[in-house]
Amino acid sequence: MQGITQKYNAIAIGTSAGGLFALSGILDELPAGYPIPIMVVQHRSKDQKDLLEEVLQNKCKIRIKQADEKETIKGGFVYVAPPDYHLLVEADKTFSLSSDEAVRFSRPSIDVLFETAAIVYKDTLAGIILTGASSDGAAGITVIKEYGGLTIAQDPAEAQFPFMPESSIQTKAVQHIWTLSEIKKFLSEISNI
Amino acid sequence: MNFDNKELKDLLESVRFVYGYDFTDYAEASVKRRIDHFMNTRKITALEKLGKMILHDEKLFEEFIQEVSVTVTEMFRDPVFYKSIRENVLKRLATYPFIKIWIAGCATGEEIYSIAILLQEEGLLNRSVIYATDINQKSLQIAKDGVYPVENMKAYTANYQKAHGKKSFSEYYKAKYNSVMFDKSLKQNIVFAAHNLAVDKSFNEFQLIICRNVLIYFNQKLQNKVINLFYESLCPFGFLGLGNKESLLFTDRKKYFEEIDRKEKIFMKK
Numbered sequence: 001m002q003g004i005t006q007k008y009n010a011i012a013i014g015t016s017a018g019g020l021f022a023l024s025g026i027l028d029e030l031p032a033g034y035p036i037p038i039m040v041v042q043h044r045s046k047d048q049k050d051l052l053e054e055v056l057q058n059k060c061k062i063r064i065k066q067a068d069e070k071e072t073i074k075g076g077f078v079y080v081a082p083p084d085y086h087l088l089v090e091a092d093k094t095f096s097l098s099s100d101e102a103v104r105f106s107r108p109s110i111d112v113l114f115e116t117a118a119i120v121y122k123d124t125l126a127g128i129i130l131t132g133a134s135s136d137g138a139a140g141i142t143v144i145k146e147y148g149g150l151t152i153a154q155d156p157a158e159a160q161f162p163f164m165p166e167s168s169i170q171t172k173a174v175q176h177i178w179t180l181s182e183i184k185k186f187l188s189e190i191s192n193i
Numbered sequence: 194m195n196f197d198n199k200e201l202k203d204l205l206e207s208v209r210f211v212y213g214y215d216f217t218d219y220a221e222a223s224v225k226r227r228i229d230h231f232m233n234t235r236k237i238t239a240l241e242k243l244g245k246m247i248l249h250d251e252k253l254f255e256e257f258i259q260e261v262s263v264t265v266t267e268m269f270r271d272p273v274f275y276k277s278i279r280e281n282v283l284k285r286l287a288t289y290p291f292i293k294i295w296i297a298g299c300a301t302g303e304e305i306y307s308i309a310i311l312l313q314e315e316g317l318l319n320r321s322v323i324y325a326t327d328i329n330q331k332s333l334q335i336a337k338d339g340v341y342p343v344e345n346m347k348a349y350t351a352n353y354q355k356a357h358g359k360k361s362f363s364e365y366y367k368a369k370y371n372s373v374m375f376d377k378s379l380k381q382n383i384v385f386a387a388h389n390l391a392v393d394k395s396f397n398e399f400q401l402i403i404c405r406n407v408l409i410y411f412n413q414k415l416q417n418k419v420i421n422l423f424y425e426s427l428c429p430f431g432f433l434g435l436g437n438k439e440s441l442l443f444t445d446r447k448k449y450f451e452e453i454d455r456k457e458k459i460f461m462k463k
């Protein structure tokens with residue numbers, strides 16, 4: 001992973017089916033004080049409440065929390081989009097939520113997070129698409145690339161559900177196709193820049 | 194979809210000037226997305242062009258309002274909220290001879306009929322008046338009609354049951370073709386009116402104000418202003434019900450309210 005010298009101020013991750021396993025695979029060893037804020041959209045049922053956060057927290061050292069409306073985005077946290085709301089990043093680096101219509105049948109939608117985060121964090125954003133059975137995220141990853149951010153997809157050969165990373169890769173906007181362990185290594189390296 | 198901030202500001206300012214609708218203190222990322230969506234579906238390529246078009250075409254402006262004011266809603270949305278209103282709020286309101294309720298941002302009315310059903314089941318509907326307001330005239334008209342697509346009833350019935358509804362949900366409506374119409378008796382004490390939370394004043398005093406999934410679209414400044422408006426519009430020990438993801442956390446009035454149900458965002462004016 002030589003050659004990465006860019007400083008990243010935020011990381012956005014999108015996943016759906018199989019996501020829990022993949023997320024804990026890349027986040028479990030991050031230290032509690034990991035300096036770069038991480039924002040996650042995991043497609044989830046609206047009846048699920050806080051289950052995802054609890055399960056993930058049990059496997060991770062870094063704080064996992066459901067993103068609150070108007071909350072300031074800070075390092076040391078993995079923010080997860082609440083069920084049934086889109087998660088958006090505002091220019092002053094706070095979150096806003098919206099219950100407008102589902103995008104590609106999903107609310108929260110990965111595209112919505114990626115697009116709004118790209119506008120704010122520009123070339124200091126890294127976007128990561130993991131396992132999933134939907135094409136959500138493909139439009140978002142393209143926008144991250146347009147704004148100069150770094151784009152990563154989980155290697156479909158390894159992904160439990162390859163359709164989502166494949167859809168993103170097909171846009172030609174993905175710069176790195178990595179396995180979970182490579183993504184994990186990347187996350188740890190960029191925190192030292 | 195990233196607009197020039199100055200151009201966006203200009204557009205919203207002129208909308209405010211010409212039509213009196215103030216979107217300048219809405220959460221920006223969300224407004225941008227709505228406008229972008231509106232432009233895409235109508236193949237309008239520049240913000241400046243959109244500005245010219247909506248300022249000269251009232252009909253197009255109406256469609257613009259439709260898009261920018263997110264209209265998504267359902268009956269007994271977040272059933273536990275309604276269960277809590279029934280158990281924690283209506284029981285206490287029952288001691289009043291006359292109950293005034295304000296549902297602000299009622300959209301197409303699904304929330305109003307849900308509350309009316311609760312009041313009916315608690316035997317309070319006859320002595321209640323519900324003031325239902327929104328900025329979106331088209332939505333208000335749908336709310337008044339009380340006619341909804343039949344295919345939604347399955348989900349609403351499930352919500353109703355989760356909210357501990359006391360009857361069979363289908364007793365409240367009549368189905369005709371692909372629509373259902375809610376019972377007229379539910380409507381007897383509802384007053385529908387246009388009211389803009391961003392610019393209009395308080396118009397009465399209420400025992401209960403419900404405003405759900407509206408504040409999330411506002412920035413902190415406007416949220417603060419609206420919470421103040423609600424505070425002024427509540428009687429002592431009056432109740433305020435917000436959306437699941439909304440809170441008083443960032444508002445000046447935080448200390449003036451007591452939490453009645455923390456999870457369901459139900460508060461009481463101290």
Ligand SMILES: C[S@@+](CC[C@H](N)C(=O)[O-])C[C@H]1O[C@@H](n2cnc3c(N)ncnc32)[C@H](O)[C@@H]1O
Binds near residue numbers: 332
């Ligand atoms: C997402 S809907 C919420 C509907 C319903 N309260 C619910 O929770 O299901 C938001 C509503 O707020 C209304 N709204 C937006 N801005 C408003 C304003 N400034 N004053 C009054 N209503 C407003 C919109 O027209 C829309 O009907």
